Amino acid sequence: MNTINPETAQPVTKMRRLRDRLRDGAASNGIWASLQQVCNLLFVGLLSVILARTLSIEDFGVYSYAMSMAGLGIAIGLAGLYGLAIKRYSESRDPGTVTCSIIIVREITVAFYFVVLLGFMGSTATSAEQFLLVALAGVAVFGRVLDAPELWYQAELNARKPAIAKIAVAAAFFVMKCAALRLGSGVTEIVLLYVAELFTASIAVLLCYRRDVTTGRAFAVPAARDVVELWKRSFPLLISGIAQQVNLRASLIVVQILVGATGVAMFAVSQRVMDVCLALPMAYMTATFPALLEARRRDRERGGTSQYRHRLQRSFDSALWAGIAIAVALFMLSDIVVVTAFGAEYADAAELLRIQSIAVPFMFMSSVLSKWIIAEGNLWISVGRHWLGAVAAVALCLLLVPAWGAVGAAWASTASYVMSVYLFTFLSRSTWPVAVQMSRAWLAPVRHVLTRAGSQRVEP
Known part of the structure; x- marks a missing residue:
């Protein structure tokens, strides 16, 4: 008869409970963060469809350009402090100083933007109306970056509360926008x-956070050195974020300058679908990032890397093949998606969507790669890869857009x-391990079949 020593069994039981709690919390966190993104993209997408069917093609192009420039500022303001802020919250017992430091760094960044x-816009706007509309949309960035406490909820594996608050605000304003158009x-x-x-959503998150913080202060004036130190640590990611947005939006900007609002409208229809493809994996990986960090910490304590590498490989496998499935669907159904949603006058955008769908699997893997970079602390790798993409995007746009118009911009993107x-990951020895994992992800179905076959052979 086997006996169990309670003194050794208790730590094992506690560790198992902690592991189960982290796994369940990461899954719940990912679901709520993804649900928020799904709802936000649903409201934005429906509004885009309504506007495309209500406005002229040229007016829709001007609106899309204004929203894109505002989105560019928001992405830059948030880019450097996603995973890094979650890590800082996880390590700090005083969330108040972390929160205020994040807000200060973000607001200064978007002010420069x-x-x-x-x-x-003063040098490129084609009309005073376009200039004023883009400037007005740009004001929204100051409100969006106030929601720093959302990252505290992510670190606490409790994304449900800010998700509910933001979904409620988005639904209310969607109704108001539809009523205004009516x-x-x-x-x-x-x-x-x-x-x-955007201001209302951030204020709602701030109020929830103030009520829910029970350990430490909700808000506290940080020391200047803490703000500067946070800015220095986030600077590589900030520079990387700027490059990423240049990579993503250079095509739209070049199309606006060389082709005009009609070309922007066509490209914006395709890009709206691509934004959905980019936002979902980024939301899920941001929400599950604490669990990835925990796996890395436990492996370091045990002197190994098995659990961390396994979780990372599983993330690459899932991301890549989810992206492939969506890419195939978009490629086959692009005409139906575009014409059904936006109308027959936007049928030319279907060709752009087919071209851009090729990038979807890589967009999904990018969400995992960005979190690996933060977990490993190799922040300048992010700078290098995004600036490579930015330079390539601008160069290819200048080469292809004059001859091919928006189609050339789609290929460049x-x-x-x-x-x-x-x-890029094959260019440096430090990124070879993750290049191998991304390459292994292409063989995930084969590996899965071989693993299942091997396990069946060893069964008695």
Whole structure:
């Protein structure tokens, strides 16, 4: 008869409970974060469809360009402090100083962006209306980056509360925008409601956070050195984020300058679908990032890397093949998706969507790669890969857009993404391990079949 020593069994039981709790918390966190993104993309997508069917193609192009430039500022303001902020919250017992430090760094960053945006539009805007609309949309970035406590919830594996708050705000403002259009409002009123929505959502998250913090202070004035130190640590990711957005949006900007609002409208329809493909894996990986960090920490304590590498490989496998499934569906159904959603006048956008769908698997793997970079602390790798993609995107756009128009921009965007996500990892010895894991992901179905066959052979 076997006996169990309670003194040794108790730590094992506690460890198992902790592991189960982390696994369940990471899954729940990922589900809620993804649900929030799904709902947000649903509201944005439905509004885009309504606007495309309500406005002229040229007006829809101007609106899409304004929203894209605002999205560029938001992405830059948030880029450097996602995974890094979650890590800082996980290590700190005083969330108040972390929260205020994040807000200060973010607001300063978007203030610089806003000034640059005004200068850029002053030299490239084709009309005063376009300039004012983009400037107005740019104000929204100051509200969006106030929601720093959302990352505290992510670190606590409790993404449900901010997700519910943001979904409620997005639903309410979607109804208001539809009502405004019904009453005859134009693009300016819709952009004003967009600005109000982002400020309202961030304030809702701040109020929830203030109520839910029980350990330490909710808000505390940070020391100047803490803000500077956080900015220095986030700077590589900030520079990387700028490059990533150049990579993602250079095509749209070049199309606006060389082709005009009609070309922007066609490209924006395709890009709206691609934004959905990019946002979902990023949301899920951000939410599950604490569990990945925990696996790495436990492996380091035991002197190994098996659990961390296994979780990372599983993430690459899932991301790649989910991306392949979506890419195939988009490629085959692009005409139906575009014409059904936006109308026959946007049928030319289907060709752009087919081209850009090739990049979807790499977009999905990019969400895993970005978290590996943060977990390993190799932040300058992120800078290198995104700037490679940015330079490639701009160069290819300048080469292809004059001859091929928006089609050339679609090819430039796709090629730059493949280069910055996958091919780049083969250029440095420090990234070879993750290049191997991404390459192994292409063989995931074969590996799975061989593993199942092997396990069946050893069964008695």
